[in-house]
Amino acid sequence: MVLNKRITIQTACFFYMLFFSIAVFAQQPADFVNPFIGTSNYGAAFPGPIAPRGMASISPFNVAGSQNKLEKDSQWLSNPYVKENTFLTGFSQVNLSGVGCPELGVILLMPTTGAVEINHLTYGSTYSNEVAKAAYYSVNIDKYNVKAEFTASKRAGVSKFTFPKGKSNVLLNLGLGLTNEEGAMVKVVSPSEIEGMRSVGSFCYNSPEAAYPVYFVAKFSKPADQFGVWKKPSKYEGTEAQWMTYNGKARMMENTTKMVVGDSIGTYFSYQFDKEETVEVKIGVSYVSIENARENLEKETGNKSFEAVYKETYDEWNTELSKILVEGGSTEGKTIFYTALYHTLIHPNTLNDYNGEYPEIKRGKVGTTKNTRYTVFSLWDTYRNLHQLMALAYPQQQSDMVKSMLEMYDENGWLPKWELNATETFTMVGDPASIVIADTYLKGIRDFDVQKAYGAMLKGADQVENNPLRPGLKEYIEKGYLSTNHRGPVSTTQEYNASDYSIALLAKALGKKEDEKRFKNRSLSYRKLFDKNLKLLRPRTADGKWYEPFDPVAGANFEENIGFIEGNAWQYAFMVPHDIRGLIQLMGGEKAFSSQLQKVFDSKQFDMANEPDIAYPYLFNYIKGDEWKSQEMVQKLVRNYFQNQPKGLPGNDDTGTMSAWLVYSMMGIYPIAPGDPVYTITTPMFDKITIQLDSKYYKNKSIVIEREKNTDGKIKTIELDGKKLPGYFISHDDFVNGKTLKVIQN
Amino acid sequence: MVLNKRITIQTACFFYMLFFSIAVFAQQPADFVNPFIGTSNYGAAFPGPIAPRGMASISPFNVAGSQNKLEKDSQWLSNPYVKENTFLTGFSQVNLSGVGCPELGVILLMPTTGAVEINHLTYGSTYSNEVAKAAYYSVNIDKYNVKAEFTASKRAGVSKFTFPKGKSNVLLNLGLGLTNEEGAMVKVVSPSEIEGMRSVGSFCYNSPEAAYPVYFVAKFSKPADQFGVWKKPSKYEGTEAQWMTYNGKARMMENTTKMVVGDSIGTYFSYQFDKEETVEVKIGVSYVSIENARENLEKETGNKSFEAVYKETYDEWNTELSKILVEGGSTEGKTIFYTALYHTLIHPNTLNDYNGEYPEIKRGKVGTTKNTRYTVFSLWDTYRNLHQLMALAYPQQQSDMVKSMLEMYDENGWLPKWELNATETFTMVGDPASIVIADTYLKGIRDFDVQKAYGAMLKGADQVENNPLRPGLKEYIEKGYLSTNHRGPVSTTQEYNASDYSIALLAKALGKKEDEKRFKNRSLSYRKLFDKNLKLLRPRTADGKWYEPFDPVAGANFEENIGFIEGNAWQYAFMVPHDIRGLIQLMGGEKAFSSQLQKVFDSKQFDMANEPDIAYPYLFNYIKGDEWKSQEMVQKLVRNYFQNQPKGLPGNDDTGTMSAWLVYSMMGIYPIAPGDPVYTITTPMFDKITIQLDSKYYKNKSIVIEREKNTDGKIKTIELDGKKLPGYFISHDDFVNGKTLKVIQN
Structure with missing residues (x-):
């Protein structure tokens, strides 16, 4: 019985459901979960959704950018989210909870509007109206007036963005991350699908030779009107640098469906909406292969709606708790x-x-x-x-x-x-x-x-x-x-x-x-x-x-x-x-x-x-x-x-x-x-x-x-x-x- | 009729064949080809093997390292090989001939002996006894006393290394290259197979956004006794650098069969030989996919010996010429x-x-x-x-x-x-x-x-x-x-x-x-x-x-x-x-x-x-x-x-x-x-x-x-x-x- 918690999602029947549910149903164990607990004081928990013992999870990522109180590169920081911070640069799709060393916190999804901007310090935003509960997290992204909602199955994260009318973008940033390991591969399979991998590892800055890939497949509920991959290469020095007018600069590879690799790459999927529209993005992950990430995605979330995935995971939490x-x-x-x-x-x-x-x-x-x-x-x-x-x-x-x-x-x-x-x-x-x-x-x-x-x-x-x-x-x-x-x-x-x-x-x-x-x-x-x-x-x-x-x-x-x-x-x-x-x-x-x-x-x-x-x-x-x-x-x-x-x-x-x-x-x-x-x-x-x-x-x-x-x-x-x-x-x-x-x- | 040219390969019957063939057969058009023509004076030809209008080709790569007269990073240089140079750092598997801008010249294979050394400036060597003819190139690598021979089918290069007794290695360097584009992916599939891609592009330092992948599959005639992937990440600066004892250092990922990406990566396949031994490496390439690179390799070179591939390509040259x-x-x-x-x-x-x-x-x-x-x-x-x-x-x-x-x-x-x-x-x-x-x-x-x-x-x-x-x-x-x-x-x-x-x-x-x-x-x-x-x-x-x-x-x-x-x-x-x-x-x-x-x-x-x-x-x-x-x-x-x-x-x-x-x-x-x-x-x-x-x-x-x-x-x-x-x-x-x-x- 999750009705009294689903009201924030099903806003259409908000009042009816509210009174109905409070009157009839008692709170279930899962309803008591407050994922914000442990997101300050170095608790290192994250507020986003995860299924019980899930492989995938989604966390708001607010530890990059000097406007944040705790910035990931300026100190030892082991978590993708800190409650006191204010500047959001995406939503990471694999995360560790309650650990003492930086690791994972990668594959960052971010909705933006207007011209595509790929520098997270530029496209990042403040945010408001955070809601976090078992299997659900939502937030409003101030700069873009986008509502972002998230849930997850065991091996897939599901994101739902409500965009205002106009040009909207979903960025998938494979450069930024909590881990100090770098390197990613990405391939746009179609205007509604992306596959790739991100190299992670070096937990506690140890064992860099054990770096390993996390593979993913992302499917979009709406095909993009435009898409592309960006790549920011390293900078050449010396004689060659004189010839390379693009030296060290990010490049936008429009429309490419070829494999792209690099330390700082990402994709953008852009839409032109003539009214408020939602885009759902399902991202399956795997530590074995892209094929398995795709199968995880299909088997767990297939044609299910955001709400259906949320309900299943909520129910699973309730059963466990x-x-x-x-x-x-x-x-x-x-x-x-x-x-x-x-x-x-x-x-x-x-x-x-x-x-x-x-x-x-x-x-x-x-x-x-x-x-x-x-x-x-x-x-x-x-x-x-x-x-x-x-x-x-x-x-x-x-x-x-x-x-x-x-x-x-x-x-x-x-x-x-x-x-x-x-x-x-x-x-x-x-x-x-x-x-x-x-x-x-x-x-x-x-x-x-x-x-x-x-x-x-x-x-x-x-x-x-x-x-x-x-x-x-x-x-x-x-x-x-x-x-x-x-x-x-x-x-x-x-x-x-x-x-x-x-x-x-x-x-x-x-x-x-x-x-x-x-x-x-x-x-x-x-x-x-x-x-x-x-x-x-x-x-x-x-x-x-x-x-x-x-x-x-x-x-x-x-x-x-x-x-x-x-x-x-x-x-x-x-x-x-x-x-x-x-x-x-x-x-x-x-x-x-x-x-x-x-x-x-x-x-x-x-x-x-x-x-x-x-x-x-x-x-x-x-x-x-x-x-x-x-x-x-x-x-x-x-x-x-x-x-x-x-x-x-x-x-x-x-x-x-x-x-x-x-x-x-x-x-x-x-x-x-x-x-x-x-x-x-x-x-x-x-x-x-x-x-x-x-x-x-x-x-x-x-x-x-x-x-x-x-x-x-x-x-x-x-x-x-x-x-x-x-x-x-x-x-x-x-x-x-x-x-x-x-x-x-x- | 290639007998009089095949003598350098089939050394066992050297003298018999020599006299027999000179006596009986006239020189064929392909026998007149001297691939060294155009390898100096900026001709930008390469001396290694290629089939007529081949996708794959192999060139000795001797343009890295300051001991070379013409060094790729110190001037505008459009070719992987220069006859006057002396310091060899591998054999590139895709190359352009006679162009005026640097591009391709990547996927560098290099035989070495002793401890695995991954810095090309260290593992590089002088060389001697170069032989180049249509569909064939061979050279002795002085530092390691290794004889290296090469031929190619239309979409695959075939390399044959004769190693002395002791520890031997075959390096596949995906960092070094003639193109200024960077980034590669590699996955060791088994001790005798590697698959991956290298990003290339930016011809004439133009259109960096049009960078594209060349995919490859490499098969070894002998399974490696040890193998691994190396990765040299970019260098962090600031606070984090203090924690990263491995900052900017190359790492050796022994035995890994996981996907690795990065700007400066490569694989090493190592052998312990108790007598002189040969290792053949066949590398199929494709601009479409790894699967196609594998099919190209299988269909064109399958179970064929080095000599059989050489003969086929030689015959094809002779027919064309x-x-x-x-x-x-x-x-x-x-x-x-x-x-x-x-x-x-x-x-x-x-x-x-x-x-x-x-x-x-x-x-x-x-x-x-x-x-x-x-x-x-x-x-x-x-x-x-x-x-x-x-x-x-x-x-x-x-x-x-x-x-x-x-x-x-x-x-x-x-x-x-x-x-x-x-x-x-x-x-x-x-x-x-x-x-x-x-x-x-x-x-x-x-x-x-x-x-x-x-x-x-x-x-x-x-x-x-x-x-x-x-x-x-x-x-x-x-x-x-x-x-x-x-x-x-x-x-x-x-x-x-x-x-x-x-x-x-x-x-x-x-x-x-x-x-x-x-x-x-x-x-x-x-x-x-x-x-x-x-x-x-x-x-x-x-x-x-x-x-x-x-x-x-x-x-x-x-x-x-x-x-x-x-x-x-x-x-x-x-x-x-x-x-x-x-x-x-x-x-x-x-x-x-x-x-x-x-x-x-x-x-x-x-x-x-x-x-x-x-x-x-x-x-x-x-x-x-x-x-x-x-x-x-x-x-x-x-x-x-x-x-x-x-x-x-x-x-x-x-x-x-x-x-x-x-x-x-x-x-x-x-x-x-x-x-x-x-x-x-x-x-x-x-x-x-x-x-x-x-x-x-x-x-x-x-x-x-x-x-x-x-x-x-x-x-x-x-x-x-x-x-x-x-x-x-x-x-x-x-x-x-x-x-x-x-x-x-x-």
Whole structure:
């Protein structure tokens, strides 16, 4: 039931529909999605339409041009859209959400009027009346008085431009983009079709040799009256430049249907309208071929109207988001909850085409999958909570994600680390795939080849030479830690420990006792970096001495730090989720631990915007009597950092990791120890939460979380199906096999 | 019979074949071809293999790198190869022959050994042991001790590299090229196949918006052990540059099979050989599509060996060149004759693919032809003699050339002026297509739509506004000449006059008396530019006054000149081939005319290297008693300017125009008045010349030209089939309907 949201599209029956729908229909989960959340404060979300785990998406592109507050070329900027900016230069057709590095944000569509102008700084415009919701975005482009509306299917973006009378143009700019990779090819197939490719890559300014193409086919609802390709070549110098009157100048190749390549090229389709007219542009994309992009376009959007595509994608969003139904709580709360859940359903996203083909990782070969092949595995982030959320509410997707990771192992010999569109960016540290796979298996999602997975995990954990996943592994195995000869040695040791612990857990489940013991032991080696005086983890040099000078505070806010990655000693002090009880002992008991943990928050060392410490608010649950501190802290953090506004994310969403934290936190449970199928519990922020369970993986149809007093009050006891829990933890099995988890408040 | 030329290839049976063949077989016409002629002195020929009127050709590329005497970026250079140069950077797969502007000379194949090096200034090498003959070129590449051999079919080049033991590479450089157009796409399809395109265009640094793609598919006889694509991106500046450690650096994309685009890209195919090994690379090209390039390759070279392709193309050359058999004369004479004839059979060349598809002119659409669609119409040059030679000895080709011109009219609305691979470069002045068409029709080659042709000619001659062929036409019609408001007004007036005369001739043949009269009148309007005092043509200003200051000598050697195009008043003084008798009157009679004509030569104003005056040596034939001067002058010019050596052309071959001059001159006849089917006669340079006549167009099987005394001696009388001619002229009809034209010497 989407009627009450479709009113902005179907303006003709605006009033009738408005009253009718408000009177009859309740708001659906998808109606609570506010895509503007995370479009400021470096959240790096984009407000345009995307289908659940879509390959294609459309974002307004407003980060070029110095009139913008945040300009893409003047600083490190990872997103195609910033809410505070004001100057729009197009609508990019492939985008990443919530990442920390520039990539994609290319194939820019832009409606203009009057003479064709190809310089984005000239044809760009201010804009107004932005509307963003699940599967829909619209805006008025001030300079041209054009209304632009957008929706998307999984592999195609659909744009609809309403032009005033007169000369109108649709530009497709293949030069401008967020990625620093350049180069494109384009061919006008007919006055209503364009095909081409854009080279993208160099995520985080890494691995330029892994640049790769995104192919596209664009179909226009009306054939152009005139069309052409522009090309701005590089500039010659020296003698030749004297003869080239066109040196360095953009050229307009009118009417050409030949293939054109270059770093700065684009097409223009022009119309002469004698009244207000709309033009729809459907753009299918593919990472395999132009043919596949065309098939994606045809199969998904074929002869469908803009409205039909929108309705299908809206319905899909509603279906997905309805897997978790929340009742009670404020509209504001539901908005941030469902928007967060929406954000967790963007990445990992679909890589395979409609026909199942996809580019194999690092090999350039074309594979074929019968499942969904997923991509964009920001595993250093997502191993902590996002995959756990998928395993619970979207187990089929999580299963396909594991299968995708195993396909990568087959193709490339290694599990992924930070995979992006079939390239391995090797961004961040650690070996997080093992944690995700163990976690998935131990939650009962087992329809993948676990023996292969286990072999892959062992390879990453044991192959000392030429191991791209675990640099420094030899020293780690020999000494139990990485010395300062390696990058972020303390953080990396902690990450390896966490992975080793997951391997131990899976080894146990598979009856491999030797491995279990060996990896359990390895997982505790962080203890050698524990400085008893500071009660913090601290880097050691290669000869085993503490690294000097040591400032436990240095390294916050992404400063470089000799021991840590994106954090300091305080932010990493408790990041041993698999051995909190061991850490309690190291720190001198529960009281000392709780006091040290509190110090993280009191001294403002806690960083909500980055992953290492995001589970810390829940760690008070390990200290009997201090659990209220977790409840209080989680509520405070949600209040302070998550709001229904563009800056309503604490920072980079990290492909949904921050959002997954919010979803879990608002449900009152949190996967406290990645790999270990256990949740810790805090006060839910809705009266009733119903998680639909997939019958393929779970015996019950759903599990309900309830709070007794329908407030945010402190917890007295917790009951599962009427039986009191001994503490603030519940295993995944107990949870999904129960009917109701009731939080009874004071 | 190619045995005596094949010995350098089939080295195994070298000695046996050598003696066998010399003993048994005489040299065939193709054996006299020396492709090095015209590779110095700006002849702009290339020494590598090409089939008759081939689309593909291979040229050693030695014009990059400052160690070369003539470097492509340091001066205006129109050819991929210069004999004096020494530094080779590859072998280009599409090339123009004998043109005056840089274009094509791209898709550079280069064998190297050792580590892959992608900078041509580093991987380039000196070379030795060049061998060039019809359909074959070979060279040793000094730096790598690699023997490189080349041959070509009509649409594919075939390269054969003999590598020493060790690591070997075949580079395909898509960045480097003679054209200033940039941009390429490449995709490694498999370890033995590459497909892609290179953007070319901007002939004479004109019309950059008409840049167009040449597509290619390369197949290797051995799959590469390693392969990859390199890409050298442009350099970022500013803030971003700090983050891009790879900024501006070439990157090696190992093993990639994805599409790569960029201005400076290429592929490397590497081998590890444990003994001497050969690799053959076949490269099919197309101006339509990659698919067509692949089909061209398959259909023409399929499973054929290098030797088989060579033999086929050699045989084809021999068949073509045998259309004119010469006997007597020196080997040197036969060499320059058959090499010249070879040069006339390169352009216009084939544009259509094996399946008949070709790019339509200026429209980017794909057309299909059942004939041959020709391209590279340098008509300002070739209207003077090359097409006349084709009409005589290769009438089917000339017919297809006219049909190609009419197709262009259908496609584009205009006859071609200087057409190049389906672009109209508008190089040079005049409206020469009309002359070629009239000349062809009047010679009895009439299997084309003459009514359409006539209509096309009238459109070019009469449409006053928006006429791309005849700028300034309004003034020309009103005043009879172009004033100095227009470029090269005197030259252009002369060109328009010549075209108008041809239209008059065709009008007469078609019974269009009014038109005949009108255009005959128009064709004489150059007379208004005749300055009686100077006895020269001279520019007038828009108000009708003589342009001042006027220096009749200025403008030689391609200096700018207000009145003339690529020449001065002396060089244009007699360029009214249709009205020499009128000019004689203007100049004050035969004696004055002859004296003035002699002055052109005596004052060294005659330029053998450019077209306007190349018929002048024959003009003494118009003066009774002075005909010996033509005989003497022609012989002297041949001696001085045409030799069996690289500098053996007077300058740019102008797509065979200089060579056609030589062919006619050595046969002792010359098409003195383009459009008018008449030859003037001088002493033949062979004892006997047999021109095979195509039975489709001519009733006799052949026509023979003989000289009585088998010397270069002066002519006493001329007989056709025993009947004395009244003068030194013979109509085309009389000539081809005769059996023997005998020149009887003193």
